[in-house]
Amino acid sequence: MGVDFTGLEDSPLFKGFDAADLKALEDVFSYKEMDAGKTVFIENMQGEYLYLIKQGTIRISKMLAEGDEEVLVVLGPSDVFGEMAIIDGAQRSVTARVAEDAVLLCLAKTEFEKLSSLDPALSLKFAINIIRLFSERIRASQSTHSDMLLDALGRRD
Numbered sequence: 001m002g003v004d005f006t007g008l009e010d011s012p013l014f015k016g017f018d019a020a021d022l023k024a025l026e027d028v029f030s031y032k033e034m035d036a037g038k039t040v041f042i043e044n045m046q047g048e049y050l051y052l053i054k055q056g057t058i059r060i061s062k063m064l065a066e067g068d069e070e071v072l073v074v075l076g077p078s079d080v081f082g083e084m085a086i087i088d089g090a091q092r093s094v095t096a097r098v099a100e101d102a103v104l105l106c107l108a109k110t111e112f113e114k115l116s117s118l119d120p121a122l123s124l125k126f127a128i129n130i131i132r133l134f135s136e137r138i139r140a141s142q143s144t145h146s147d148m149l150l151d152a153l154g155r156r157d
Helices: 019-025 109-118 120-153
Strands: 030-034 039-041 049-063 069-075 095-108
Touching: 019 120, 030 049, 039 049, 095 109, 109 120
Parallel strands: none
Antiparallel strands: 030 095, 039 095, 049 069, 049 095
16 A cells, blocks of 8 residues: 555646546655654755655755754645655755654655656656756746845845
8 A cells, every 4th residue: 555645636746647647656655754853854965755745844954154054945735845856866955854743755766767667658747747846946046036136236126
């Protein structure tokens, strides 16, 4: 018996998926329960998993000088993080810590690669959703950086 996606069907990860698509993914994902304060992964750690939050909250932060961290965003149910790990397996660019007890659905890079061999059409749909999600985050980040620059230059109305 695989994971239960109930309540997560509207996640951007599953955009355009039907019930059969979700059923096919049940055995590819695994569960991970984590207590508040635990670390999911740290910046510069090798990326191996994509995470989908079923319950709880995750704080995403960036390391600063002298061991301090800047919180970038707090994610909740249906949110996805660590998605690029299944695409490129590169080092993590941020740290993810559990803010409130969490249940995470995890997809290992190796499982995604197996899915790609067994069901190329489904894995392509999944990869396209990851790319969409990543693109949205880049656009939002660029907008935030532009706003900060305009504020610093005193050029905002």
